[in-house]
Amino acid sequence: MTELNKLTIAEARDLLRSGDVTSKALTEACLSAVEGAGALNAFVHKTPEIALQQAEAADARLKAGDAPALCGIPLGIKDLYCTKGVPSQAASSILEGFKPEYESTVTQNLFDDGAVMLGKLNMDEFAMGSSNETSAYGNAVNPWRRGNDDTALTPGGSSGGSAAAVAADLCLGATGTDTGGSIRQPCALTGTVGIKPTYGRCSRWGIIAFASSLDQAGPMTKTVRDSAIMLQSMCSHDAKDSTSTDLPVPDFEAALTGDIRGKTIGIPREYRIDGIPDEIDAIWKRGTEMLKDAGAKVVDISLPHTKYALPAYYVIAPAEASSNLARYDGVRYGHRAKLAQGDGITEMYEKTRAEGFGHEVQRRIMVGTYVLSAGFYDAYYNRARKVRTLIKRDFEEAFAQGVDAILTPATPSAAFGLGEMKDADPVQMYLNDVFTVTVNLAGLPGVSVPAGLDKQGLPLGLQLIGRPWEEADLLNTALALETAAGFVDKPAKWW
């Protein structure tokens, strides 16, 4: 039998239910993989005691025959999720030492279904970044390398630790969050699958807020089927999040037939962007052919406001962040700066926030403060919200023409080297999200599926965008793409 930590969730579920494997053995295999993967810096707070306790409880539940799909499955949890009694600091120094007194709704849902938590995963600070380089814990490292070149590559961001952990088989699946592409981009750069569901599918309660109108939780897994299983458990209506939607959660896994005959796939012409590497374009074309061969009808569509998505995002997200992050004031939790003689409360706020927030977070808070300030609110914030309405309308019109899903590249490049963007203008880094950010602005579900390797041997992903609330159908199309692409490569172990 293969090493247990290399199993998919679906495989492990079947072995657990048949009694061939115990959650304890599975959890121990993952814990030992985690111990051996320090070089990836994916797990930043390990919780082996909790994991083994949960595994034992899961084994009892399995024995009793009361076992939901995730019962006994070891997962990693992004540091953005509040987990009771376990450090949850959004990879920020300002939340150093913070141990929540409560559990996020999504992790509670997972635990109620018997999932096992191995620990907390690295990420960009407050989920602001596309390379995991803004983390207070240091960079997470991609298990993939360019052939024999030992340059350390980014696992993407912000859910970089989650992507690295899943790709390196440290856990069977991980939670991520996605505000502008933070699930889909790291999945694409690590050869893993991740879905950002429709805004409102998952409760945001207990997930440290970045930009509340854009943030959504989602799973990051080895296969589409695993994403369906995990998403099922994560979704719920929650009275504690007024934006979580009171709609029944369909059986996502049951919808996975792989049959997409008669479906219509839209190819948006505005996603052909100058300066995109040929290989990205080629894989997009290949994906289009695969869906056609699987029986889908492919049509060209237009999403005319695509170009304005990133600039609108870089008004709306910082504006919401500046408001959400106002709570880090050194009073209620986390870090407080040492004060000098005579310092008052204003100095306490200013010194605490200067010490506690990293550079990128400070920059975004201040940009947000500026675009919301008197005299600029209409010119920037209101205009961006109007553009957001137009971006959503573009998608609505495409769907009204009968398009079931939209196929695009997931990222404008394969994984790049850590530090390579160090001297670049921040706007250059923002371009990583060019294909994913529209989906957050429109509140739609989007899934990233590994589609092949580039010339350097690095994974490339494709994105499918679905109609609101139709994750089941979207995952089924993703399964058809996954099956056709037949991506089975794994990174060669060097860590």
Add this chain to the structure above:
Amino acid sequence: MSIDTDTAARVAKLARIKVEPDQLPALAEEFNNILGFIEQLNEVDVEGVEPMTSVTPQRLKRREDVVTEGDQQDKILANAPDAREGFFAVPKVVE
């Protein structure tokens, strides 16, 4: 629209983030780069378009205006950098 160091200092003050004076020119330049990128939005015709308030068309649910999870002072104070006698403690606010 160009941001000078005075504006950068004002924004830092509004955001309650201490920025040393020698850092202000670099900060102003970063703002200008980002705002230059955002300026593209001016090309869009937004005449008559409503600003988005909710991405999913739904009415917020209402609930009874009652305490749901009260009486947990100790938990609320558990993470405070400085808590005394059941309160958050801060430097003197009023002279």
